[in-house]
Amino acid sequence: MTDWKNFDLMNPTPEHKMLRDMVKSFVVAEVEPQAHEYDRKEKFNLVLFKKLSELGLLGITVPEQYGGSGLDAVASIIAHEELSASDPGFCLAYLAHTLLAVNNLAVNGSDEQKKKYLPGLSDGSLVGSMAMSEPDYGTDVLGMTTTAVRKGDKYIINGRKMWITNGALDDNKTACDFVWLYAKTGEKDGRTLLSTFIIEKNDPGFYVGQKIMDKLGMRASNTAELVFENCEIPANRLVGAEGDSVNHMMRNLEIERVGLAAMALGIARRSIEIMNKYANERMSFKKPLNSYGQIQKYIAESYAEYKASQAYVYDTARRLSLNEEGNRLDSDGVKLVATTMAKNVADRAIQVLGGYGYVGEYVVERLWRDSKLLEIGGGTLEAHQKNITRDLSRAGF
Ligand SMILES: Cc1cc2nc3c(=O)[nH]c(=O)nc-3n(C[C@H](O)[C@H](O)[C@H](O)COP(=O)(O)OP(=O)(O)OC[C@H]3O[C@@H](n4cnc5c(N)ncnc54)[C@H](O)[C@@H]3O)c2cc1C
Numbered sequence: 340m341t342d343w344k345n346f347d348l349m350n351p352t353p354e355h356k357m358l359r360d361m362v363k364s365f366v367v368a369e370v371e372p373q374a375h376e377y378d379r380k381e382k383f384n385l386v387l388f389k390k391l392s393e394l395g396l397l398g399i400t401v402p403e404q405y406g407g408s409g410l411d412a413v414a415s416i417i418a419h420e421e422l423s424a425s426d427p428g429f430c431l432a433y434l435a436h437t438l439l440a441v442n443n444l445a446v447n448g449s450d451e452q453k454k455k456y457l458p459g460l461s462d463g464s465l466v467g468s469m470a471m472s473e474p475d476y477g478t479d480v481l482g483m484t485t486t487a488v489r490k491g492d493k494y495i496i497n498g499r500k501m502w503i504t505n506g507a508l509d510d511n512k513t514a515c516d517f518v519w520l521y522a523k524t525g526e527k528d529g530r531t532l533l534s535t536f537i538i539e540k541n542d543p544g545f546y547v548g549q550k551i552m553d554k555l556g557m558r559a560s561n562t563a564e565l566v567f568e569n570c571e572i573p574a575n576r577l578v579g580a581e582g583d584s585v586n587h588m589m590r591n592l593e594i595e596r597v598g599l600a601a602m603a604l605g606i607a608r609r610s611i612e613i614m615n616k617y618a619n620e621r622m623s624f625k626k627p628l629n630s631y632g633q634i635q636k637y638i639a640e641s642y643a644e645y646k647a648s649q650a651y652v653y654d655t656a657r658r659l660s661l662n663e664e665g666n667r668l669d670s671d672g673v674k675l676v677a678t679t680m681a682k683n684v685a686d687r688a689i690q691v692l693g694g695y696g697y698v699g700e701y702v703v704e705r706l707w708r709d710s711k712l713l714e715i716g717g718g719t720l721e722a723h724q725k726n727i728t729r730d731l732s733r734a735g736f
Pocket residue numbers: 435439468469470471472474475476477478479501502503504505554557562712715716717718719720721722
């Protein structure tokens with residue numbers, strides 16, 4: 340019989356528990372001390388990012404034969420939750436690298452492509468990004484206009500990609516080392532045929548365009564426009580078969596969405612810790628704040644909503660196979676519910692702290708700003724609503 344009483348949904352195995360403890364210690368020692376400064380400077384901490392390789396976190400889902408840690412979706416979710424409890428902006432750069440670029444390659448690349456890039460992406464010598472969105476096409480992703488045309492043993496790529504996390508590195512001008520790029524290679528029966536290409540930073544005709552600065556939140560991650568002007572790459576950088584990428588793009592969005600939901604859990608947990616401690620200590624009318632019913636409502640509802648999201652996120656992650664049949668319904672579901680939960684919880688935390696909540700020293704204002712991106716990136720709330728309704732209707736739920 341399963342020992343349900345001692346079953347730990349968030350750490351289903353002793354290895355998951357060890358991983359969580361290790362990331363937590365790293366966060367206390369290395370991530371938390373720099374989080375405020377890098378948010379204020381709007382700067383990506385590349386040096387700290389590379390240190391994640393020492394913990395085996397940069398290639399967390401990469402099979403060991405390619406230099407990774409060979410861990411599962413739950414392990415990845417643990418890393419995202421713990422990093423995000425301190426510095427969601429830094430964690431977004433981690434997500435773009437490990438889930439959008441690296442995991443995509445580990446699942447969909449050829450053996451030759453995996454051997455060439457995965458060891459460097461896992462040991463921190465290469466930083467990855469994924470370029471799907473464009474200036475005029477976000478939610479309507481299949482409308483993309485970036486094209487790739489085969490000429491002999493080369494592809495010529497033209498177009499612009501927008502909002503690319505890690506698209507530019509430390510000085511926000513140098514392009515990142517590895518880009519997982521989606522481009523249009525044709526149309527069939529009125530449908531866009533999408534293909535995936537690997538772009539290297541020194542490819543001719545590839546450069547960083549507009550630097551995207553002055554973001555509301557996630558300021559510790561770099562966001563850039565990437566430009567492809569007659570960018571010429573060898574034909575062996577095509578991933579899989581030409582025109583066959585829609586399925587794997589949609590499949591990888593699942594782990595991305597569960598990762599973003601895990602980031603929301605980290606934000607919510609930290610916000611609850613801060614408001615709980617503050618309401619316990621802060622006196623008003625000679626009584627602690629947490630003796631007042633309105634404050635209790637903020638804290639209690641936040642905790643209960645966080646725990647409900649936590650169960651849904653970990654249950655979905657536990658059932659998410661990285662290679663096989665997907666679970667689009669619940670990956671949309673967890674992101675829909677957890678991200679707004681996190682924003683509401685961070686908002687209540689600011690309210691409980693009053694004026695102190697409104698300034699950087701008390702952290703919750705940064706968590707609140709960062710939480711808003713989770714309702715937009717990796718699919719907007721409206722996109723999740725549309726997908727869930729369509730999937731439920733097809734399933735005859
Ligand atoms: C900080 C940041 C980092 C990002 N990182 C990356 C990255 O690394 N790689 C990448 O490829 N992209 C990235 N993105 C892009 C992100 O995925 C898109 O912003 C997102 O998909 C929404 O696209 P959009 O901004 O073009 O908005 P739009 O698609 O123009 O949507 C605008 C609004 O209209 C709504 N809407 C659109 N269509 C419909 C409809 N049919 N029905 C109802 N409502 C609709 C949307 O939900 C939204 O509210 C990032 C964005 C940000 C802000």
